[in-house]
Amino acid sequence: MSIQTINPSNNKVIKTYYEMSGIAVEKAVEQAARTFHEWKKTDYNVRAQLLHNVAGLLRKNKKKLAKLITLEMGKLLIHAEGEIKLSAEIFDYYAINSANMLADKVLNPVHGKAFIRNSPIGVLLGIQPWNFPFYQVARFAAPNIMLGNTLLIKHASIVPQCALAIQDIFMQAGAPDGLYTNLLISKERIAALVADIRVKGVSLTGSEKAGASVAVEAGKHIKKSLLELGGSDAFIVLEDADIEKAVEWAVVGRINNNGQCCVASKRFIAVESIADEFLEKFKIKMAALVVGDPMDVDTNLGPLCTEEAAVKLVDQVNRAVEGGAKVLLGGKRPNREGAYMEATILTDIAPGNPAFYEEFFGPVALFFKVKNEEEAIALANDSPFGLGGSVFTQDIERGKRVADQIDTGMVFINHPTWTQADLPFGGTKGSGYGREMAELGLQEFVNKKLIRISELSDPF
Numbered sequence: 001m002s003i004q005t006i007n008p009s010n011n012k013v014i015k016t017y018y019e020m021s022g023i024a025v026e027k028a029v030e031q032a033a034r035t036f037h038e039w040k041k042t043d044y045n046v047r048a049q050l051l052h053n054v055a056g057l058l059r060k061n062k063k064k065l066a067k068l069i070t071l072e073m074g075k076l077l078i079h080a081e082g083e084i085k086l087s088a089e090i091f092d093y094y095a096i097n098s099a100n101m102l103a104d105k106v107l108n109p110v111h112g113k114a115f116i117r118n119s120p121i122g123v124l125l126g127i128q129p130w131n132f133p134f135y136q137v138a139r140f141a142a143p144n145i146m147l148g149n150t151l152l153i154k155h156a157s158i159v160p161q162c163a164l165a166i167q168d169i170f171m172q173a174g175a176p177d178g179l180y181t182n183l184l185i186s187k188e189r190i191a192a193l194v195a196d197i198r199v200k201g202v203s204l205t206g207s208e209k210a211g212a213s214v215a216v217e218a219g220k221h222i223k224k225s226l227l228e229l230g231g232s233d234a235f236i237v238l239e240d241a242d243i244e245k246a247v248e249w250a251v252v253g254r255i256n257n258n259g260q261c262c263v264a265s266k267r268f269i270a271v272e273s274i275a276d277e278f279l280e281k282f283k284i285k286m287a288a289l290v291v292g293d294p295m296d297v298d299t300n301l302g303p304l305c306t307e308e309a310a311v312k313l314v315d316q317v318n319r320a321v322e323g324g325a326k327v328l329l330g331g332k333r334p335n336r337e338g339a340y341m342e343a344t345i346l347t348d349i350a351p352g353n354p355a356f357y358e359e360f361f362g363p364v365a366l367f368f369k370v371k372n373e374e375e376a377i378a379l380a381n382d383s384p385f386g387l388g389g390s391v392f393t394q395d396i397e398r399g400k401r402v403a404d405q406i407d408t409g410m411v412f413i414n415h416p417t418w419t420q421a422d423l424p425f426g427g428t429k430g431s432g433y434g435r436e437m438a439e440l441g442l443q444e445f446v447n448k449k450l451i452r453i454s455e456l457s458d459p460f
Contacts, residue, residue, distance in 0.1 A: 003157045003184055008074040008339040009293055009302040015158050020184050025193075032123045032150045033198040035178030040120045040148040046098040047146050051095035053173035055088040058134070065165060067136065067295075070095065072159045073130050074303040074339065075257055076294045086139040086420070090296055090437070093421035098146035100332045101439045114452040120148030121224070122200035125193050128163075130156035130305055131260045133264050137166055139425070141180060143441040152199070153182050154190060159308060191217050201225065201445045205262075208430055211404060217235045226444050227261065227432030228425070230359045231387030233417050234380035235265035236402065238373060239273045241392035245414070247281045252363075252391065253416030255343065258302045259363035260309075262431075263388040263410070263417035266360055268367045269376045275369040279347075283329050285342045286365070286427065291334055303339040304362050310339040313362040320346055320355035328367070342360045357384055386419030386429035409435075 003016040020028070020265065039047075058065065066080035075083070095358040105116040126140045133155065141151055155163035183193075189208070194202050194217040201224040204214045218225035235253055237246050242391040253265030271279045294302030304310045317331050330344030344364040349355050355366060370376045380389055388410040391398045396413065403411035409427035410417055419425055419437065426435035434444050 001421075002344065003160045003186075005072050005161050006158065007071055008305055008307070009295075010337050014071065015161065018182055018354055018373050025183060025185060025189070027194070028152065028183060029123070029196060029198055030248070031178035032152055034183055034420060035176055036120070036122050036148075036150040036427050039150055039179055042148070044102070044146065047148070048095035048098070050173055050175055051091040051145065051274075054169055055091040055095070057169045058084050058088040058091070061169070065162075066167055068161050068362040069133055069159075069303075070294045071163055073305045074134065074294050075131075076299060076302050077299065079082055079257060083132055083135050087134040089354060090135070090138040090421045091142045094142040094442075097439075098143065098442060101442055102147070109452070112452055112454040116381055117449045118147065118442070119447040119449050120144075121445055122149060123198050124149050124151055124445055125190075125199050126151055127190060127202065127204040127206065127210070128152045128153060128155045130159045131257060131262075133159040133162035133165060133174055133420075134173060134177060139436045139441065140203055141249075143436075145179065147446055149200075149445055150178060152178050152193065153180065154185060154187075155182060159187065160184060164416070166456060186403065186408075189216065193312060194218055195221050195225065199223070202227070202445075203434075203436075207322060207357055210394060211432055224445060225319070226434030226436070228427065228431040228434070228436065229372045229387075229430060230361075230385055231262045231264075231427060231431050232266045232357075232359045232383050232385045233263055233387060233408070233418075234267045234269055234376075234383070234389045234406070235346075235378060235416065236376045236389070236391045237268070237270040237274065237278050238376070238391070238393040238398070238402075239271045239275070240394050240398075242394060242414075243274060243278055243281065245353050246280060246392040247285060249390075249392070249414075249416050250278075251285045253288075254286075254365045255301060256365055256416075260305060260361050263419070265390060265416045266364075267380070267383075268365055269370055269379050269437050271373065271376060272369050272371055279328070279367055279369075280346075282365070284366075286329055289343050289363075291336075291340060291342070299362055301343055304341055307339045309362065310341050313341050313360065313364065316355065316358060316360055317344060317346065317364060320353055323353035323355065325353055325355055325379035330363075347443065359385065381405075384430040385427070387427035388412070389415050390414075 069080035171182040203226040289300040292299035328345040330342035399413035422441040
């Protein structure tokens, strides 16, 4: 099978790679296992210096790397540069903070003395998505390298140049052979890697279907897994919200990364007293977005990642309309080459409509009008997903009370769901399990080893 870079702004093939052979993959796994036995003995300072080196190289090569992201998956160039900046911040964050976070925890048992030591578990497999090809790797790689684990990365097949560029940065930074290894392989070969006795854990960011498949394989072989899957984040606007600010953030929350974020704001829920005002202003700003080449600084909305993704999104919109939804804005492909989709707003979506429970991965906003706060909370929770969500209100205490009732892994008040190095990231329900980022990102693939000390005269 070939692995290709296809520019989604014109659907032209840029570069083709071929899968690694079985022999090459075997050598990579074996090297990762050998390297683990040495890397786990290194001092935190050695590991931290490597991460600082990686961060420095990301910043030095920011423009070149950002262009690779835009070329391969269509992200606006300015946003791609922001992704490189965030990735560097994540590597620096873990380099600076991990030693303290991983320090021994002293216990106070009734008998003897004891402490908990955080120890690495071995070779990890990271299955990474295309929508944030550097950031997603950073949040998996940085904490686990600081822990002392070694990594095998199966990146999305549509971003091979980004995948190879990241591996090259680790090599330039001084990483030992086998610490970070990119595997150019198809998804059909993942199960064999999860089953490999040398692989001790697996992390996946991707679809529900892919997550379920990996979870089954990991469970079958009694291995730790972490899943970050889809989302259909609610964006709740209460009657006391600052409508102008809410509308500004609504557009950002829905259109960031051309609408292709797991934590994008996707379901816009407004109480009836301000719903019409919010919707009208939201429509005006969405309609004003400039669709175009993602390399162009004047573009607001670039292409989806692939032609296949654009076709799927239009089909979802059409099925929603067949189910009774109304198209307030957009709903079609623009008349231009490339994997583009118009900014779209759908209304009148009833529970029997297939759109009610689906995730729309692109610039399509679902709008709902509700009577009050209680209905807004109920609708926000009426979803198979539980990743993030937002509440807009000028009463912060009220916002916290509402946030406490929303069944998701993250809730933001007066801001769309977002990400930064020092905030934990993850969801519940169909959005997966486990946490990445911040201190919690160090607590997943770790052996919390109890060490208990007794005096020779102690009968216990």
